[in-house]
Amino acid sequence: MTIHSETRLPLTDVKVIDFGQYMAGPAVAMILADLGATVVHVDPPGGPMWQSPANATLNRNKLIVSLNLKSEEGVEQALALIEEADIVIESFRPGVMKRLGIDFQALREERNELITLSIPGFASNDTLRRDWRAFESVIAANSGVFTDMGLNRVLMGINPSFSPLPLGSAYGTMLAASSVVLALQARERTGMGDEIEVPLVCALMEGLCYNSIKIEGLPERYKTQREKEIERRRIEGQPMNLDYDELQELLDPFYRSYKCKDGRMFYVVCPSHREHAKRCLKVLGLYDELVAEGMSEEPDTYRPSSEWQSDMS
Structure with missing residues (x-):
């Protein structure tokens, strides 16, 4: 047919x-x-x-x-x-x-x-x-x-x-x-x-x-650790001379590389949405542990951080 x-x-x-x-x-x-x-x-x-x-x-x-x-x-x-x-x-x-x-x-x-x-x-x-x-x-x-x-x-x-x-x-x-x-x-x-x-x-x-946008008066809660470090160094007149290992400590935890037990590197890419981070933590088996240590889950992370249940979500 x-x-x-x-x-x-x-x-x-x-x-x-x-x-x-x-x-x-x-x-x-x-x-x-x-x-x-x-x-x-x-x-x-x-x-x-x-x-x-x-x-x-x-x-x-x-x-x-x-x-x-x-x-x-x-x-x-x-x-x-x-x-x-x-x-x-x-x-x-x-x-x-x-x-x-x-x-x-x-x-x-x-x-x-x-x-x-x-x-x-x-x-x-x-x-x-x-x-x-x-x-x-x-x-x-x-x-x-x-x-x-x-x-x-x-x-x-x-x-x-x-x-x-x-x-x-x-x-x-x-x-x-x-x-x-x-x-x-x-x-x-x-x-x-x-x-x-x-x-x-x-x-x-x-x-x-996302690389070059500049927003005047951006609230501190929206700034990454790297942005804050750049601002600090410019205000204090310090050079931009971090090495690779020093830089790793300033990276977003959900957007960086980690070393596995076998010595190989694992790259986590879970930015932009709280559900990405939540699923990542669950897959890694860390979510319940962090909740037990006091991490709260905010229903609306766009509210001012002063209104959050804790200082992290």
């Missing part, structure tokens, strides 16, 4: 024109293609601006055409493609597409159901940086990736450390892909498209805010 089943991917019948180059733009279009969209990728006459084996993955499931957007004929061909599209993607510096003759705002005035996505390195309203060539290292340097990636590095006084990971494009891809899919969903209700901009530097800061 043969069973026939027709599976429609969620973006079947959605048409996408992908002018993106390098990573983020093509990666967003790749995700949309994986979800069933028909994607036409546009390269310049000389081929991709980034000559990399990664293009085989980034441009999978796409139709690839070559257009010279610096010629009148090429722009006309591009506009003809856009007329049939639901989504248009580009990843150049702000204003580049408009100077070439492809004005997203004007296109949406003619077809308000169109969804346009721009993924520049820096935001169009960032008058200082918007015209910079936003390579991954430039974005990372402007986001503090090389210096502010963690409290451990601050306390150990480690010099800026280069990371080759394309973090800006990675975060930008996921935020941009989510944005256009949500815009499609909204269009089903309203009939209106959207004009979306996802600057890579903003996407990266969104993803790394």
